[in-house]
Amino acid sequence: MTAVKMFDGADRRAIDRLVARPLSGEASMSDRVGRIVADVRRRGDRAVKAYARQLDGMTGSLEIGREEIAAGAHATPAPVRRALREAGAHIRKVARAQLPRSWSTQVAPGVVVEQRVTPLDRVGCYVPGGRFPLPSSLLMTAVPARIAGVREVIACCPKPAPVVLAAAAEAGIDRLFRVGGAHAIAALAYGTATIPQVDKIVGPGSRYVAEAKALVVRDCAIDFYAGPSEIVIVSSAAPATWIAADMLAQAEHDPDARAVFITTRPTLARAVLNAIEQRMPATGPARASLATRGAIIVVKTRDEAIALADRFVPEHLVCDDDEVASRVRAGTVFVGPWSAQAAGDYGTGSNHVLPTSGAARFRGGLSAADFVRVSSVQRLTRTGLKRIGQTIITLAEAEGLTAHAESIRERLR
Numbered sequence: 001m002t003a004v005k006m007f008d009g010a011d012r013r014a015i016d017r018l019v020a021r022p023l024s025g026e027a028s029m030s031d032r033v034g035r036i037v038a039d040v041r042r043r044g045d046r047a048v049k050a051y052a053r054q055l056d057g058m059t060g061s062l063e064i065g066r067e068e069i070a071a072g073a074h075a076t077p078a079p080v081r082r083a084l085r086e087a088g089a090h091i092r093k094v095a096r097a098q099l100p101r102s103w104s105t106q107v108a109p110g111v112v113v114e115q116r117v118t119p120l121d122r123v124g125c126y127v128p129g130g131r132f133p134l135p136s137s138l139l140m141t142a143v144p145a146r147i148a149g150v151r152e153v154i155a156c157c158p159k160p161a162p163v164v165l166a167a168a169a170e171a172g173i174d175r176l177f178r179v180g181g182a183h184a185i186a187a188l189a190y191g192t193a194t195i196p197q198v199d200k201i202v203g204p205g206s207r208y209v210a211e212a213k214a215l216v217v218r219d220c221a222i223d224f225y226a227g228p229s230e231i232v233i234v235s236s237a238a239p240a241t242w243i244a245a246d247m248l249a250q251a252e253h254d255p256d257a258r259a260v261f262i263t264t265r266p267t268l269a270r271a272v273l274n275a276i277e278q279r280m281p282a283t284g285p286a287r288a289s290l291a292t293r294g295a296i297i298v299v300k301t302r303d304e305a306i307a308l309a310d311r312f313v314p315e316h317l318v319c320d321d322d323e324v325a326s327r328v329r330a331g332t333v334f335v336g337p338w339s340a341q342a343a344g345d346y347g348t349g350s351n352h353v354l355p356t357s358g359a360a361r362f363r364g365g366l367s368a369a370d371f372v373r374v375s376s377v378q379r380l381t382r383t384g385l386k387r388i389g390q391t392i393i394t395l396a397e398a399e400g401l402t403a404h405a406e407s408i409r410e411r412l413r
Contacts, residue, residue, distance in 0.1 A: 003277050003287065003290050004247070004259075004276050004290040004291070004296060005294065005295050006270075006273055006295075006296045006297075007295055007296070007297045008297075008298055009262075009297050009298060009299030009300065009304060009305075009308065015308065015311075018260065018295050018297075019311050019312055021227070021357055029207065029208065030211055032208075033211040033212050033215060036051060036181075036182040036183050036186060036212070037185070037186040037216065039051075040183050040186035040190065040192070041186060044187075044192035045062070045194050045195075047183065048062065048183050048184075048186075048187050048194075048195065049062060051182075051183035052158070052179045052180075052183065055158075055180075055181055055183070056129075056158035056159065056178070056179060056180050056181065058178055058179065060178070061178070062177055062178060062179060062194055062195075063177050063178070063194060064160065064165070064177065064178055069168050070169065071165075072160070072161075072165025072168075072169075073165055073166040073168075073169040073170075075162040076163050080163055080166065081166055084135060084139065084166055084167055085170060086347070087136065087346055087347055087349075088139050088143055088170045088171065090347060090348060091140060091143040091144065091349045091351070092143055092146075092147055093349055094348075094350055095143060095144040095349075095367065096147055096368070098144070098367040098369050099147070099148060100115075100117050100369050100372065101117065102115055102116055102117045103115045108384060109383060109387060110380060110382070110383040110384020110385070110386075111379075111380050111381075111384040111387065113377070113378050114377040114378075115374060115375075115376060116373075116375050116377050117373070117374055118372060118375070119148045119150045119151065119371060119372050120145075120148070120150050120199040120200055120371050120373065121152065121199055122150065122151060122152040122153075122196060122197075122198045123154070123198050123199060123200045123202060123371060124155070124156065124198035124200070125138060125142050125153065125154065125155040125173070125203050126155075126156055126157075126180075126185065126201060126204070126209060127141075127155055127157035127164060127203060128180070128203075128204060128205050128206065128209075129158040129161075130158075130159075130206065131254075131285070133159075133160075133161035133163050134164070134204075135161075135163045135166065135167030136167070136345060136346050136352065137203060137204060137353065138155060138167040138171055138173075139167050139170065139171055140351050140352050141155075141202045141353060141366065142155060142171035142173050143171050144351065144366065144371060145202075145368075146171065146172055147368050148369075148370075148371035149371075149372075150371050152174045152196070153171070153172070153173045153174050154173065154174060154175045154176075154188070154196065154198060155168060155173045155176045156179050156180060156184040156187075157176070158178065158179060158180025158184070160176065160178065177194075180205075180209075181206070181209060182208045185201060185205075185209055185212035185213055185216060186216065188201050188220070189201065189216035189219055189220035190216070190219065190220075197220075198220065199221060200221040200222065200371070201220060201221070201222050201223070202222070202223040202353065202366055202370065203353060204226050205226065210225055210226050213225060223353060223366050224359050224363065225359065226355075226356055226357075227256075227356040228253075228254050228257050228258060228356065229250060229253045229254060229257045229316075229356060230250070230257065230258045230259075230260075230314045230315040230316065230356055231246065231247065231250040231258070231259050231260070231315070231317075231318065231341055232261075232262065232309050232312045232314040232316070232317050232318070232328075233246060233259075233261045233262065233318040234263070234305050234306065234309045234318070234319045234320070234328070235261070235268075235318070235319065235320050236263055236264050236265050236268065236302075237337070238320065239337065240268060240271035240272045240275050242337060242340075243261055243268075244272050244275035244276045244279060245275075245279070245340075246259075246318060246341050246342075247261060247276060247290065247294065248276065248279060248280070248290070249341065249342050250316065250341065251286040251287075251289035252284065252285055252286040252289075254285055255285045255289050255292070256289065256293065258289070258293040258294070259290060259293070259294045260294070260295045260296075260297065260312065261295070261296045262297045262299060262305045262308055262309055263296075263297075263298060263299070263305065264298070264300065264302060265298075269296045269298045272296060276290065276294075305324075306323075306324055306327045306328060309324070309328045310327065310329055313329045313330065313359075313361050314328075314330050314331070314360065315332070315355065315356045315360065316330065316333075316334070316341050316344075316354070317330035317332070317334065318333075318339070318340075318341055319334070319335060320336065320337070321335065321336070322335060329360050329361055330360050331354035331355045331359075331360040331365050332350060332351075332352075332365055351366045353365055354366070385411055385412065386412060389408050389409075389411075392408050393408050393409065
């Protein structure tokens with residue numbers, strides 16, 4: 001049995017099954033998350049601590065103090081600390097370029113509209129603590145918030161390894177809590193005696209975390225609903241071993257991760273399949289992911305490859321050239337054989353918190369712009385209101401809102 005399935009692009013039913021995504025969550029899981037969120041809202045710290053002990057194996061205090069963060073950073077090997085510093089510097093550079101600007105424009109004499117950009121007051125960064133420690137996720141969420149000028153940056157991680165504590169020190173977070181799962185999301189969204197309420201929650205997490213974020217979004221902003229990680233590779237030129245390495249790298253995230261390679265060259269497809277099978281681990285998430293959600297698809301034309309990749313609307317797209325990059329919607333795009341997807345996870349400074357489950361149809365990855373409010377300020381003089389007054393009155397009366405029209409007439413009498 002092969003580790004990853006190979007398909008002919010003409011097999012429409014098979015392609016449709018590959019493109020289709022499972023429902024966001026099981027009813028039983030949604031119900032359980034709903035109960036946890038409601039319990040945290042009702043009982044606050046008591047509920048959070050009970051779930052943290054039961055589900056996270058928490059011992060000790062809920063909040064991690066400065067001394068423990070410093071000790072974790074000190075315990076982290078020096079080369080790792082240097083790598084965190086360099087990655088943080090790259091993230092800061094990109095984040096500064098991402099910030100929207102304030103501006104002012106005169107739309108008519110006496111009528112001025114401004115755009116005002118102000119940072120959020122407090123944000124919560126969720127850092128998973130499951131199969132692997134993820135210090136990079138802490139950098140990717142907290143550093144842009146800092147660059148945006150957020151007053152207080154809070155992080156939650158159920159099992160923060162020393163390297164995560166080192167990332168917390170590098171990112172300059174204000175408070176760190178030893179809690180995860182749906183109960184952490186509820187605490188951030190609604191606040192407890194210990195964990196303050198935030199304006200926005202960002203960061204990847206388990207299905208329970210994603211479900212909780214979707215549930216609290218009516219009361220607290222989130223970045224986006226995050227499903228399993230995805231990569232689509234469109235290539236006719238990259239080395240087979242490189243393509244196989246990228247697929248294996250993405251698949252090791254999670255058994256539900258999806259890795260798809262699309263090509264017009266059958267010989268390259270078979271070479272990639274052989275390279276994957278030679279490098280496939282005997283057990284683990286990569287094997288499970290590629291066996292159930294991995295695919296190599298051979299199509300006849302370049303246009304067909306592009307159209308199929310666009311149907312996936314993937315989190316990550318890796319491709320040969322700018323034409324493919326410009327025609328496929330994706331959370332982030334890597335162009336050329338040297339642009340490895342893993343580079344974006346750690347070193348380029350571009351954010352790796354990205355839309356999944358087709359959300360790249362309407363937004364890109366997390367950025368510094370996610371941590372600011374963009375609002376408008378409008379100023380009219382008497383001359384300005386007289387100039388546009390009849391336009392306002394006409395449109396208001398066309399909608400049947402006569403009181404709106406009268407509020408303008410009252411000023412113009």
